[in-house]
Amino acid sequence: AQSVTQLGSHVSVSEGALVLLRCNYSSSVPPYLFWYVQYPNQGLQLLLKYTSAATLVKGINGFEAEFKKSETSFHLTKPSAHMSDAAEYFCAVSKNRDDKIIFGKGTRLHILP
């Protein structure tokens, strides 16, 4: 069965600093992996998706994630944090393009001025 584990329910970074949100996955087959962002009182927005093409995936708003099979990881990064990045971030996994998505518990990102 597929699952994801997000390390750290809360992460705080200073404005302009590197953002690193950690996600490890478990999957019996090569997975599809996702990062979603949820702003307060809103639905989820897809940041990026890994589908076994390039291991480094670039998403919206300057975010990117790298698929590392040896570490079963799919960490999300952004070189320079902006106040508008404060939100809840969810890592998710699916076993193929047509299967349901399994979400992690989320990491709330706080940006310090």
Add this chain to the structure above:
Amino acid sequence: DAGVTQSPTHLIKTRGQQVTLRCSPKSGHDTVSWYQQALGQGPQFIFQYYEEEERQRGNFPDRFSGHQFPNYSSELNVNALLLGDSALYLCASSSVPGGWNEQYFGPGTRLTVT
């Protein structure tokens, strides 16, 4: 281009009552998935509808049921409400060409059961 819309925005119900939530998918999408997001948790998959039939289902009791209409819109029904059903209910739409797992989410319906 209209995105995914959901109604109502908020809802307050009493234990034992029944509730119906509604979702209209993004233009061009034919598949609707429903998720329950409890406070402080990630969304949990309830079920998915395609061609007016339930295509996949998560680990939710039969009290949770759904329907999809010919125009691809969908309803989520919950019977015999429990306090634990209080959550944000998210609808997501997708289409076959993009892959059913490339989903676009609506803003959600906040259900409070008292």
